[in-house]
Amino acid sequence: MDNRKTITIIIFGLAALAGILLVLLLPSKSHLANIDFYISDTNNNYHYEVNERLELLINDTVAVKDKRLIWQMGNGDTLIRNTNVSYTYTQPGTYLITLKIDDNYSVNKFIKVISGSERVALDSIPRIHGVSEGYQGEELVFFAEGEGMDTWQWEFGESGMVDAYEQQVVYSYDFPGEYIVSLQTNTTKYPVKHRITILPRFEKAEELVTVDSLTMVQNDIKKHLQAIANAKVSQKSVYYEHTNYIRNKYFCMDADQVVVIVNEEKYNDFNGYCQGLHFLESNKKKRVSIDDVKIDDIYCVKSIYVTQSYIEK
Known part of the structure; x- marks a missing residue:
């Protein structure tokens, strides 16, 4: 009987040891699930343009250290490198960029590259x-x-x-x-x-209610934009929760047709602006403060005017 107990203990011990080794040797998918990347336009005009140098930045470079990274640019080009990834598209179009990590995990992101004439046309629509x-x-x-x-x-x-x-x-x-x-x-x-x-x-009291309603909507959008800016890159669910809230409650058109004007000088579509806010969390030295938000229409937002600043951490 003692021999059987001894054998049983040995078997269970070996099984536990094998499980520990398996966990240690297999890549941590939960860890890799936090990996993401964002795309920076070097001329800072919030458009991805033909012949513009784009920089692809990973949110956690420590986590991918010593791993094999493959960038598929969506047009047949492939880059094999870990850091300092730059790329220039020569043709306009919509591309799916895929980052593969050790062939075990991948991150996908669509990007729309436009020509210079398209940018002028987009900005020129009255x-x-x-x-x-x-x-x-x-x-x-x-x-x-x-x-x-x-x-x-x-x-x-x-x-x-x-x-x-x-x-x-x-x-x-x-x-x-x-x-x-x-x-x-x-x-x-x-x-x-x-x-x-x-x-x-109506009487002035009624008019004040309308003015207050506009202020409430603007403050509501401001609150959700600040939540996007505060969210960590790994908190994708938080990002989608707040972008979808604004989109579903206040927009009457596609989000990429809603214009965001930042500090009265930079233009972007809503999706691109929110993506930029979300990934700024990776900058450990500063964060974005949404100081004020104005809209053009309380029932059908087509333009959002954002005043924002940077706060040093």
Whole structure:
């Protein structure tokens, strides 16, 4: 009986030892699951362009030390290197970049590379910035944004004629109703349009409620953008939770069509901007502070104006 117990103990001991060795020898997938990479455009204009040098940066270089990294660029090119990865695309298109780690784990990311003329075209599309709801007799501000414009013809749908000729105009409606604001510029063949609802005149207390609602939406978006900026690169679920919240609650179009203007000078689409916020966590010396957020439309956000700064850690 004692011999059987001894043999049983030895068998269990060998099995436990084999399990420990297996764990030590196999790559840690849970550890690799935190690996991600992001793509930096060297001219800092938030566009990935043809013939621009792009830098591919891994969020945790220590974790991939001594591992074999293979970069597949989505156009047939393959790079085998660990650090200082730079690449330039010569043709526009959408590419799937794949990072393979020791043939055991891979990370994928789509990238859209545009030509210089595409970038100009994207930035030149006229956009009307203005509220989608106002009050009878209220002074409403409308602003036209777009490159290359030097003439503007505004029709606010009430008078039946051209009402203004400036880039930024103030207009008040005499009667409540549904109206279509039309803007014709020298850069477009057909007018761009904006729908607005004019409500009957209310007391000032009611108007204050509307103003507060706009502030609440802007503060809500600001809160979720800050959460994206604060999330670690490994916290993908946090990133998607907050981006999807903003997208589903406030957008009426695809997220890559919503423009984000940063500090009144840099332009990006919503997806690209949020991705940049998320990966800035990898910078251990500073983080982004979302100081203020303004939107063009409380019910259908098309443009987000972000004021942000860097805080040294």
